Amino acid sequence: MRGRKKAFVLLLMGLLWLYGCSSPSLDSEVMTDIEEESGFDIGEELVYERSMELQYAENFKVDYYEGGYTMLTITMDGTQFLIVPQNGDVPLTLDKEVVVLERPIKDIYLVASSVMDIFSELNGLDSITFSGQKEEGWFIEAAREEMNKGNILYAGKYSKPDYELLVSNHCALAIENMMISHSPEVVEKLESFGIPVMIDYSSYESHPLGRVEWVKLYGALLGKEEEAERIFTDQAAILERVSASERTDKTVAFFFITSNGMVQVRQSSDYVPKMIELAGGNYIFQNLGDPETKRSTMNIQVEEFYASAKDADFLIYNSSIDGGVSNVEELLDKCELLADFKAVENGNVWCTTNDMYQQSLAIGYFIEDIHAMIQGENDDMNYLYHLDNVRRTSNDVSP
Incomplete structure (x- = not known):
């Protein structure tokens, strides 16, 4: 069901509620118009059956109704999406703010890069027609292949979508990440074209496995709940195995050197410090930042980083922005004080792999990597690699 038809359904249903129900003939005429113009039949009200059980995620919920209807609610912004079974009826009593999507879900414009891994693992790439990332920007091999084949088209980044391409090819849904908050006019324009917008708030989850549990939301979107549950269970099992080990007092600093010489670190409330804790270590910054801001990172002066992290047992350099470094010499070129x-x-410097942030379903493996790093079990890492070739000494370097 195309986006413009869905918008028309909601508009006409809204007019029906506006006029009220005092005139049976008017109601009948309006309902006939809705059915003819939208292709939807108008059914009875939804009958609740059950809700999806969630262990960690707090920013979405999934409710199931009789007849194969599924309601997705993004609790952070209150948006709701009713998934209607193929050739099913749209409930007459549906709130006008609810977005209606009919199975099979197709022609998605995927901008939230961390979600591509989820669709790939769910074997749901055939639901994606448009990408907010160019082919060379993907570390998800399956996504690169689909773009190379022309099955997924580049439709512009989040702030500059190719509206003509999206509209002419009947885009049914845009999935954005929190970057879209910097371009609210894009959301307004997409919706004006009848393209509903779903924002992925997985980065706001307080527990790392809360981020992974968003696989269940997309599993419900695609009708692949069993596959989603299996994926989540596998990641939870890794955490259970790692958490069973004894905690240590080892400290870890996770950072990135910016182009202007600042040090970008994670706020203490972010999921990366939580992963370090779950892996048996301690994040070097215990009370850094304001958790109410929901921000993941903050920039600090090199001198402040030096004072707080100089004696950290492990350093992990975040490669997500600049592609990382291959040895300690390159890292020292960025910041002599290190x-x-x-x-x-002591030779305990590590770097994340470039693909870590696109591999949203690999959080369990990353926690396992940090655990292995702390325990000195450095073989067979997934998303961390050791930085060798220390050629410099301190030589009385000081801040």
Whole structure:
């Protein structure tokens, strides 16, 4: 069911509620118009059956209704999406703010890059027709292949969508990440073209497995709940295995050197410090940042980073922005002061792989990597690699 038809359904149903129900003949005429113009039949009200059980995720919920209807609710912004079974009726009593999507869900414009891994693992790439990332920007091999075949088209980044391409090819849904908050006019324009917008708030989950549990939301969207449950269970099992180990007092700093010489670190309330804790370590910054802001990162001066992290047992360099470094020498080229850090002197410097942030379903494996790093079990890592070739000494480097 195309986006413009869905918008027309909601508009006409809204007019029906506006006029009220005092005139049976008017109601009948309006309902006939809705059915003829939209292709939807108008059914009875939804009858609730059950809700999806969630262990960690707090920012969405899924409710099931008789007849194969599924309601997705994004609790952060209150948006709701009713998934109607193929050739099913649209309930007459549906709230006018609810977005109606009919199975099979197709022609999605996927901008939230972390969600591509989920669709790939759910074997749901055939639901995606448009990408907010170019082919060379994907580390998800299946996504690159689909774009190379022309099955997924580049439709512009989040702030500059190719509206003509999206509309002419009947885009049914745009899935955005939190970057879209910087371009609210894009949401307004997409919706004006009848393209509903779903925002992925998985990065706002307080527990790392809360982020992984969003696989259940997309599983419900695609009708692949069993596959989603299996994927989540596999990641939860890794956490259970790692958490069974004894905790250590080892400290870890996770950081990135910006182009202007600042140090980008994670707020203490972010999911990365939580992963370090779950892996048996301690994030070096215990009370950094304001958890109410919901921001993941903040920039601090090199001198502040030096004072707080100089004696950290491990350093992990975040490669997500600049592609990372291949050895300690390259890292010291970015910041000379690091030469005096305990972790550098002891050879305990690591870097994330470039694909870590697109591999949203790999959080369990990343926690396992951090655990192995802390325990000195450095073989067979997934998303961390050790930085070798320390050629410099401190030489009295000081802040």
